[in-house]
Amino acid sequence: MLSGELIVEERACKNCHLITRKDKSLCPKCKTHTLSDDYSGEVIILDPQHSKIAKYMNINIKGKYALRVR
Numbered sequence: 001m002l003s004g005e006l007i008v009e010e011r012a013c014k015n016c017h018l019i020t021r022k023d024k025s026l027c028p029k030c031k032t033h034t035l036s037d038d039y040s041g042e043v044i045i046l047d048p049q050h051s052k053i054a055k056y057m058n059i060n061i062k063g064k065y066a067l068r069v070r
């Protein structure tokens, strides 16, 4: 059995930090091609209007976001 293998199925946008499926080549939010496998931390924003994290990260659309994208 394989263990310790990290299979990345999602990528994060370097521009807006939105996490999207790896089979997408374009960020659905900001329409850029700056998707990266190399991200850390995940935050799910359900209510951007009332979320402090959303405000801090300048997010106005609900979804899953990466805290750090390299």
Ligand SMILES: [Zn+2]
Pocket: 013, 014, 015, 016, 017, 018, 027, 028, 029, 030, 031, 032
């Ligand atoms: Zn984006």
